[in-house]
Amino acid sequence: MIQEIPPEFWQGIEEFNQQExxxxxxTLEALWMExxxxxxKFYQGILQIAVGLYHLSNHNWRGAVTSMGEGMRRLDYYQPDYFNINVEELIDQTAHLxxxxxEAGPEKVADFVFAKNAEKNSLDIHPPKISKIEE
Incomplete structure (x- = not known):
């Protein structure tokens, strides 16, 4: 049985999509703990991808790669969608990044850092976005 979607979840999704x-x-950790x-596990998967992207913004290649990989593994169970979220798309975008x-390696980590709210970086790679499934 799927639990009711709390409003704080949507706040966390908005923060993710704004690269915050x-x-x-x-936001999501408070929900995850309860x-x-x-x-x-769904919350944890999104959390880990967010942590990975945070590590990336700080040029921490190892932390970014590890956290994003763990997050994708946790979310795999929830494909194609869960809580009105297109999980399959999130995993695909994260896997691409x-x-x-x-492939580039840790010495090129700065090339992957996204400017705040940029649609892409210098490599024409987009930050993952979480899409809501319209009912």
Whole structure:
């Protein structure tokens, strides 16, 4: 049974999409700590991708790669969608970024940092966005 979607969840999604990854972490962590399965693992997956993107913004390649990979693994169960979120699309976007980062290696981490609210970076790679499924 899917739990009711709390308004704080949508706040966290908005923060994620505005590239406010630290704020997203704080918002979703509060929900995650109180949640029951299966929703708890869903929150954790999004949280880990947000943490990975936060690490990326601080040029922490290892932290970014590790956190994004863990987040994608946790979200795999929830495909194609959960809580009106297009999980499949989020995983695909994150996988694209992660693959490019792994191919480039840690010495090129700065190339992957997104300017605040930029649609893409110098490599023409887009930051992951969380899309809502319209009913």
């Amino acid at each position: 990854y630290y704020a997203c972490h704080d 949640a029951m399965e299966p929703t708890k 992660l693959s490019a980062m792994q």
